[in-house]
Amino acid sequence: MTRSIYSKLVAIFLVLILALMAVVGAFLMRGVRNFYINGFYTQMQEAFSGAVMADDLRAAADEPDAAAHMAEILRANSGQLGISAGERNYFILDGETGECLTGSDPAAGAHLEITRNILTAMGGSEGYASDPGDDYMDVALPIRGESGSYIIYIFDNKGTVTDLNAELFRIIAEALAVGLVIAVLLSLLLAKTMVTPIQSLTKAAEKVAAGKFGESVENDARDEIGVLTRTFNDMAGQLERNIEDLKNAEQLRREFVANVSHELRTPVTSIRSYAETLCDAADSMDAATRQRFLEVIVGESDRMTKIVQDLLTLSKFDAGSIDFDFGMFSFEKSVKDVYNAQLLEAQKRRHNFGLEFTGELPEIRGDRARIEQVLINMLSNAIKYTPDGGRIRMTAGVKDDCVWCTVRDNGIGIPKQDIDHVFERFYRVDKARSRESGGTGLGLSIAYEIVQRHDGKMEIHSQKGKGTAITVTLPVGGPADA
Numbered sequence: 001m002t003r004s005i006y007s008k009l010v011a012i013f014l015v016l017i018l019a020l021m022a023v024v025g026a027f028l029m030r031g032v033r034n035f036y037i038n039g040f041y042t043q044m045q046e047a048f049s050g051a052v053m054a055d056d057l058r059a060a061a062d063e064p065d066a067a068a069h070m071a072e073i074l075r076a077n078s079g080q081l082g083i084s085a086g087e088r089n090y091f092i093l094d095g096e097t098g099e100c101l102t103g104s105d106p107a108a109g110a111h112l113e114i115t116r117n118i119l120t121a122m123g124g125s126e127g128y129a130s131d132p133g134d135d136y137m138d139v140a141l142p143i144r145g146e147s148g149s150y151i152i153y154i155f156d157n158k159g160t161v162t163d164l165n166a167e168l169f170r171i172i173a174e175a176l177a178v179g180l181v182i183a184v185l186l187s188l189l190l191a192k193t194m195v196t197p198i199q200s201l202t203k204a205a206e207k208v209a210a211g212k213f214g215e216s217v218e219n220d221a222r223d224e225i226g227v228l229t230r231t232f233n234d235m236a237g238q239l240e241r242n243i244e245d246l247k248n249a250e251q252l253r254r255e256f257v258a259n260v261s262h263e264l265r266t267p268v269t270s271i272r273s274y275a276e277t278l279c280d281a282a283d284s285m286d287a288a289t290r291q292r293f294l295e296v297i298v299g300e301s302d303r304m305t306k307i308v309q310d311l312l313t314l315s316k317f318d319a320g321s322i323d324f325d326f327g328m329f330s331f332e333k334s335v336k337d338v339y340n341a342q343l344l345e346a347q348k349r350r351h352n353f354g355l356e357f358t359g360e361l362p363e364i365r366g367d368r369a370r371i372e373q374v375l376i377n378m379l380s381n382a383i384k385y386t387p388d389g390g391r392i393r394m395t396a397g398v399k400d401d402c403v404w405c406t407v408r409d410n411g412i413g414i415p416k417q418d419i420d421h422v423f424e425r426f427y428r429v430d431k432a433r434s435r436e437s438g439g440t441g442l443g444l445s446i447a448y449e450i451v452q453r454h455d456g457k458m459e460i461h462s463q464k465g466k467g468t469a470i471t472v473t474l475p476v477g478g479p480a481d482a
């Protein structure tokens with residue numbers, strides 16, 4: 001990974017520097033050439049339009065030895081014309097044929113080409129034209145005298161520009177070489193600052209992939225990689241939490257299955273052993289014992305039926321497939337009915353049993369049968385978990401736009417650490433004792449689901465050995481969404 005980002009960076013830098021140098025070089029060289037060409041033509045124009053030299057040349061053209069005279073004048077002015085042996089020369093040409101008569105470099109004069117400007121001068125006009133593409137520049141001026149027509153010709157082979165541009169090219173190439181070295185070093189540095197956090201991210205991602213959470217990657221940078229790192233940390237945290245939740249849910253499910261199996265096995269075992277004894281020893285058994293055995297079998301069957309029904313109810317709650325039968329009903333009447341239904345059981349256990357209403361209760365909206373199921377469980381719990389001869393009070397009233405019902409007993413109470421758990425499925429504070437009194441630990445979990453569905457709430461206050469008060473509160477208007 002390091003090498004790939006690094007080589008990409010190097011490539012980008014190299015291309016950038018090459019492009020930059022090429023553009024700068026092209027502009028520079030073109031600028032130098034234009035400057036030089038413009039300089040040449042300005043210099044020529046200034047020289048020849050100056051009155052002195054122009055007049056002298058015209059006067060010389062009338063002399064018999066005109067070409068030599070004119071050459072003499074040009075030689076005298078060679079400073080002003082920038083004449084230099086290797087690069088710029090002057091020539092006197094024949095105005096008719098363009099043939100070189102004399103000049104500063106006679107050897108070169110012999111091979112002079114007839115250029116566009118010479119043709120112009122032969123036609124009688126001044127030739128100042130220039131093509132930047134040519135590898136020379138020239139000026140041709142016609143001069144007519146008594147002894148004939150002549151052309152003053154200045155020819156420059158652009159040697160200076162070529163040299164200058166060659167020098168420029170060398171400088172640019174040098175700069176390019178230095179730039180390339182810097183680029184390689186910079187890419188190395190940049191790649192390192194970019195790659196290090198990516199590498200630690202990759203390591204962390206590998207750990208997460210292997211299921212190892214908890215280690216977050218450090219990066220406070222405000223750049224994209226910093227943001228990516230923080231997002232990664234968040235994601236890893238989220239994943240860890242989700243996996244933790246899944247593990248917990250899985251644990252709960254296992255416990256639940258174990259509980260169900262256990263709860264069902266107990267009555268099945270006892271039914272089986274009672275039935276076996278009945279079969280084996282039917283003859284030697286008196287009628288009363290047989291009757292007692294049969295009653296145990298029926299009782300255990302009922303217990304199994306209740307467990308299975310409760311489980312079915314809970315699984316429907318879980319699946320969300322339970323249908324509530326919402327309607328208006330008298331909460332007061334429900335409380336009274338439940339109280340009366342439990343009266344006999346309470347009397348059997350010699351409890352001091354009472355019912356009180358504080359104020360008048362309104363009709364409420366809800367599923368009457370299920371609300372009564374909640375109340376029955378609250379009251380039967382109080383009866384079950386209070387030693388005989390205890391005191392149990394059921395009170396109900398209205399507060400704001402809710403009705404409430406509290407069942408208070410002075411029974412065994414619930415230890416502090418268990419209070420939060422009594423709404424869990426199969427949770428019983430004292431398993432042996434609850435089972436003895438017929439409890440499976442599903443009653444409150446079902447009650448909780450029902451009350452939730454009504455947008456109500458349940459609260460328990462309890463002290464071990466002192467007693468328990470459990471309150472259900474329900475909105476008069478029923479749940480908002482039903």
Ligand SMILES: Nc1ncnc2c1ncn2[C@@H]1O[C@H](COP(=O)(O)OP(=O)(O)OP(=O)(O)O)[C@@H](O)[C@H]1O
Binds near residue numbers: 382385429443445467
């Ligand atoms: N009034 C109470 N006093 C003391 N303990 C209570 C009281 N009400 C509930 N509990 C404790 O909470 C546990 C859960 O109650 P819950 O009603 O869910 O189950 P249960 O009564 O044992 O069985 P089920 O209601 O399914 O027949 C009980 O087993 C008991 O330990």
Ligand SMILES: [Mg+2]
Binds near residue numbers: 377444
């Ligand atoms: Mg109960």
